[in-house]
Amino acid sequence: MLKSTMIYSYTDLVAELKDIIKSAPQTISNINITKAISDDLNGTILLAQQLCVDISLSNLETYKKIKSIEIESVVAAIHTYRFHDPYVGAVLIRKTESQYYLDACCRGAIDGDSHAEFTLLKLHVGKKKYSESDILLTTLEPCTKESRKQWSIPCSDLISQSGIRKVYIGVLDPNPIITGNGTKFLLDKGIDVIFFEERYRKQITQNNKVFLDQFQIGNPSTYKDIFDTFINYLDLVAMEYYLAYDLKIIDKNEEFESKYESLSIERKYSNIFYFFKNMTLNRSILSADREVTKYTCTDDFALFFFNNPKKIVDSATLRLINSSANEMYDSDQLIDSSLFMMVDRIETEMKKRYSFFVSNTSSNMGLSYLKRLEIRMFPNVHKNDYSILREVIVNALVHRDYKSPIFTVIELNDDFISIKNPVTSKINTEVVSRLNMFTYNSDPTNSRLMRFFMDATYCERKSNGMKLAKEYAEFIQYKLDGNILETRLNFSSRR
Numbered sequence: 001m002l003k004s005t006m007i008y009s010y011t012d013l014v015a016e017l018k019d020i021i022k023s024a025p026q027t028i029s030n031i032n033i034t035k036a037i038s039d040d041l042n043g044t045i046l047l048a049q050q051l052c053v054d055i056s057l058s059n060l061e062t063y064k065k066i067k068s069i070e071i072e073s074v075v076a077a078i079h080t081y082r083f084h085d086p087y088v089g090a091v092l093i094r095k096t097e098s099q100y101y102l103d104a105c106c107r108g109a110i111d112g113d114s115h116a117e118f119t120l121l122k123l124h125v126g127k128k129k130y131s132e133s134d135i136l137l138t139t140l141e142p143c144t145k146e147s148r149k150q151w152s153i154p155c156s157d158l159i160s161q162s163g164i165r166k167v168y169i170g171v172l173d174p175n176p177i178i179t180g181n182g183t184k185f186l187l188d189k190g191i192d193v194i195f196f197e198e199r200y201r202k203q204i205t206q207n208n209k210v211f212l213d214q215f216q217i218g219n220p221s222t223y224k225d226i227f228d229t230f231i232n233y234l235d236l237v238a239m240e241y242y243l244a245y246d247l248k249i250i251d252k253n254e255e256f257e258s259k260y261e262s263l264s265i266e267r268k269y270s271n272i273f274y275f276f277k278n279m280t281l282n283r284s285i286l287s288a289d290r291e292v293t294k295y296t297c298t299d300d301f302a303l304f305f306f307n308n309p310k311k312i313v314d315s316a317t318l319r320l321i322n323s324s325a326n327e328m329y330d331s332d333q334l335i336d337s338s339l340f341m342m343v344d345r346i347e348t349e350m351k352k353r354y355s356f357f358v359s360n361t362s363s364n365m366g367l368s369y370l371k372r373l374e375i376r377m378f379p380n381v382h383k384n385d386y387s388i389l390r391e392v393i394v395n396a397l398v399h400r401d402y403k404s405p406i407f408t409v410i411e412l413n414d415d416f417i418s419i420k421n422p423v424t425s426k427i428n429t430e431v432v433s434r435l436n437m438f439t440y441n442s443d444p445t446n447s448r449l450m451r452f453f454m455d456a457t458y459c460e461r462k463s464n465g466m467k468l469a470k471e472y473a474e475f476i477q478y479k480l481d482g483n484i485l486e487t488r489l490n491f492s493s494r495r
Contacts, residue, residue: 007032010039013047021054026109027124031102048091049200051104052137056089058106086211088140090116095133117142117155121162132165139170139204142182147175156182160189170196170204174215213270223276226285229295235307238338243271245456252368284448300448303339310336313402318342321411322353339397346393353412377491378475388472392487394459396421398450419487427485435478438470
C-alpha cells in the first residue's frame with residue numbers, strides 16, 4: 001500500500017501501483033513522488049495516466065449499475081439507462097516547495113456522485129495551494145457551466161481558477177452540451193491541454209462503452225422521457241418484433257426467439273433508443289407544447305405500436321368472423337391490439353382455420369405457412385417470397401378510414417376470405433374499377449402505417465403489391481358498397 005511517509009522512486013511507483021489498484025481504492029492521498037519525477041518525468045506521467053484509468057473503476061455504484069443491465073428486462077433497463085454514469089478518474093501531481101505529491105480519486109469517491117475533478121480539487125485536496133507546476137489528469141473532459149448548473153462551480157471553471165496550467169484529458173465527453181466545450185474553455189484560459197496516449201484512451205473508451213453508447217444514439221434523457229410517456233400504452237412485443245424485422249435481425253416470425261431473444265439486454269435497449277430517435281425524427285412522435293411536459297404521437301404510431309390503440313384511435317378494432325358449415329369453426333371475435341400484432345393474430349387464426357387441408361411436402365417445406373396455404377388455394381401462381389394473403393390484409397389496414405366508427409370485418413370462410421373495410425372518399429367507383437384491373441397506383445390513406453409495414457417487410461414496396469395481386473387476378477375481386485370496400489379472395493379448390 002502506498003504510504004504518505006515514503007518518498008517513491010520511479011521503480012517503487014511502478015511496483016506499488018500494480019498492487020494498490022487490486023484493492024480498488026477510491027482515493028489516494030499525499031504520496032511523495034519527488035524521486036520518481038526526478039528519475040523519469042515522462043514515465044511518471046504515463047503511470048499517472050494508467051492510475052487515472054484504473055482508479056476510475058473504483059466507483060462501485062457505477063459498477064453495479066452498469067453490470068445490472070446484464071440481468072434487467074428491457075423495460076427496467078430503459079428506465080435506468082440515462083442514469084448510467086461514466087467511470088471517471090482524476091490524478092493531481094502538485095508541487096509544494098521542492099517536493100512533488102500525488103493525489104487521486106474516482107468520481108463520487110467522497111461526496112455522493114460528485115465529479116472526479118471537483119472531488120479531487122475542492123473536497124479531497126481542499127484548500128492547499130496550487131501552482132503552474134501542478135498537473136491535473138482526468139479520464140473525461142471536464143464539465144462546463146451549461147451541463148452542471150447544480151454545482152456551485154463546474155469542473156472547467158474550478159480548474160481555471162485553481163491556477164493549474166497543464167491538464168491531461170483522456171477522452172472528450174460525448175454529451176453534446178459538453179463535447180469540445182470543456183477543452184475549449186481551458187485553452188481559452190491559457191491552460192495547456194494534452195490528451196492521454198492512445199492505449200489509455202482505448203481503455204477509457206472500452207470501460208465506458210455503456211455511457212458512450214448513450215450519446216451515439218442521441219440524448220438518452222430525451223428518449224427515456226418519451227419512453228416513460230408511452231410505457232403504459234406500448235405493445236413491447238410488437239415493438240421488438242418490428243425492430244427485429246427493421247434491423248434485419250430476423251426474416252420471419254419463427255426466427256424471433258432464436259435470433260432476437262438471444263441479443264444482450266444492452267443491445268436490445270440500444271435498439272429501442274434508436275427506434276425512438278427515428279420515430280422522433282420522422283415526426284411519428286412529436287414534442288408537445290412548452291406548457292405540456294409529455295409528448296404526443298400520431299394516430300399511425302398509436303395504431304402500430306400500442307397494445308390498446310382504441311384508447312387513442314376510436315375505430316382501431318377489427319372484427320374477425322370464422323364462418324363455416326361445420327359448427328366447430330364458427331366464432332366471432334373483436335381484436336383490439338396493435339395492427340402489427342393484429343396481422344400476426346389473423347394469420348394464427350387462418351392457420352387454425354385452414355390447417356386441415358395444408359399438407360407438408362418436400363417442395364414446400366422451406367415456405368411459410370401462408371405460402372403453403374396460398375399454393376393450395378390459388379394453384380399455378382408464382383411462388384414468390386411475399387404472401388398475397390398478408391399483402392391484402394395489410395393494404396386493407398393501411399387504406400382504411402380510422403375516423404369511421406365502423407370496424408374492419410374479416411371473414412374466414414370455407415370458400416373465400418372477405419375483408420370489408422371502411423374507406424375514405426379517395427376510394428370511389430373509378431378506383432375500384434382500376435383495382436379490379438390491377439392498375440391502381442397505391443396512395444395510402446395512412447402513409448406512416450404503410451412505411452412501418454414496409455420496414456418490417458410485412459408488405460411489398462409501393463405499387464409492387466398490385467403487381468403481385470395481378471398474378472392472382474382470377475381469384476381476387478374488389479367491390480364498393482357505400483363507403484365499405486370489400487376485397488374477396490375466392491378459393492379455386494379446398495381439397
